[in-house]
Amino acid sequence: MPLVSRAARAAPDPIVIGDLNSYSALPAFTRPYRKGWKLAQAEINDAGGVLGRPVEVVSRDDGGAPGQAVTVVNELIRRHGxxxxMGTLLSNVGLAVADTAAQRRSLFLAAEPLTDALAWSQGNPYTFRLRPGTYVQAAMLAERAAKLDAKRWAIVAPNYEYGQSAVKAFKRLLRAARPDVDFVAEQWPPLFGIEAGSVTQAVASADPDAIFNVTFSTDLVKFAREGQLRGVFEGRDVVSMLTGEPEWMQPLGxxxxxxxxxxxxxxxxxxxxxxxxxRDAYRARFDEHPYMGSVVGYTALHALAKAIEQAGEAGADAxxxxxxxxxxxxxxxxxxxxSVDQQSTMGTFVGETAVRDGRGALVDWTYKPGExxxxxxxxxxEWRTAAGN
Known part of the structure; x- marks a missing residue:
């Protein structure tokens, strides 16, 4: 029977980080997200790990469903310690995970969900959020929208937490800057169930000057193609959340x-x-360009690694x-x-869509810092206190 080497006996236990995301439901975003954290994991471990221990990520699919996500959280905590x-994408899933993690006194870094309930109305001491949420992105877009001549606006948004919070923020912020605007139509298709023909017809019938769109993924593809076919966007300004991310532009070509x-x-x-x-490191490792998901996954794992290093341990409270x-x-x-709301100051880019060499591109952009x-x-x-957090 071979002897176990002294080096093997002395190998430190890994630091286990549980990851869950909608890998099967939304692969356009989550596959780059996974590659992003894998690049970060390789960088961290190649540099000696954290506190002299390798970082191990145990990753699971949440199926894009809150109930399944809760089951996955319990598995990651109980079975894998x-x-x-970290992770999640859809806002309703992120909220379910945040609540469960807080009950279990486990730290949760919500990498992608954009609902501001995570930071304010339903915030808790164990939940942190990386990306700029709906309020911040709506504020950036409302700032541009207020400079347009448009007074009559139509809304198209998925009927779930992300869409509802984005629209609420945009309407509030645009009205504050432009009291003369009026919202003349609102279309609330179910998430991933848009009937683009009826939605675009309803928007056209209201004859708005401009449209605020919050759809993404397959809903965006259907809405954009049907709207172009029917000429709904001609002569109208369109302000759209997330559409300039390569994940959502690429399917439209x-x-x-x-x-x-x-x-x-x-x-x-x-x-x-x-x-x-x-970008160079990502391309060298995966032979493709990075996506927004790539940046999110990469930054999320590096954030946790730095916090562990500074804490001197991997316990959630520390x-x-x-x-x-x-x-x-x-x-x-x-x-x-x-510290006040555990929201990061990461910003995003505001620009215009264009087609370059047969693919979508973001042009004339400006980086907008979250702070x-x-x-x-x-x-x-005040918002957290009013909500009892």
Missing amino acids: AELL ADLPEGWIVTGYPWDTLDTEAHTRF VAAQMRGLSLDSPFGGIRFR AYLPSDDTAA
């Missing part, structure tokens, strides 16, 4: 409507030192204490997790 969790004002990610023209280094106020570099530049649009610490504290 993961006190630290040359059918992408041009000139929409959008939030997105200019992976091909963002040439800062930090992003170029990330890491959470370090996450509050944590500063780190990301492919978009330096970001910080605010410029987040509510003040006092306001965020």
Whole structure:
């Protein structure tokens, strides 16, 4: 019987981080997200791990369903001993995971969900959020929308938490900047169940000056193609959340409507030192360009690793204490997790859609830092306190 080597006996136990996301339901975003955290994991472990221990990510599919996600969280905690969790995409799934993780006193870094309930009305001491939420992205778009001549607006948004919170924020912020605007039509198709013909017909019948769109994924493809076919976008401004991200532009190809004002990610023209280094490493490892999901997964794991290092241990309470106020570099530049609401200051890009060489592109973009649009610490504290958090 062979002897176990001294090195093998001395190998430190890994730090286990539980990951869950909608890998089967929304692969366009989650596959790049997985590649992003895998790149970060390789960088961390190649540099000696965290506290001298390798980082192990146990990853599971949440199926895009809150109930299934809760089951997965319990499995990650009970079976794999993961006190630290990250991931999720859909807002309703993220809220379910945040509630369960808090009950189990496990830290949850919500990497992608955009509902602001995670930071404010349903925030808790164990939940942190990486991406700019619906309020911040709506504020960025409302700022541009207020400069348009448009007074009559139509709304198209998926009828679930993300769509509802995005529309609520956009309407509130645009009305504050432009009291003369009127919302003349609202279409609320079910998530991933849009009947694009009837939706675009209803929008056209209201004869708006502009449209605020919040659909994404397959709903966006159907809405954009049907709207172009019917000429609904001609002579109208369109302001659209997330449409400038490569995950959601790519399926449209040359059918992408041009000139929409959008939030997105200019992976091909963002040439800062930090992003170029990330883009080159990502391409070298996966032989493809990065997506927004790639940036999210990469930054999420690096954030947890830095907080563990500073905490000196991987326990949820100790890491959470370090996450509050944590500063780190990301492919978009330096970001910080605010202590007051545990929301990061990561921003995003606002520009216009265009077709270049048969594919969608974000052009004439500007990076908008999250801290410029987040509510003040006092306001965020009031919102959390009013909700009992």
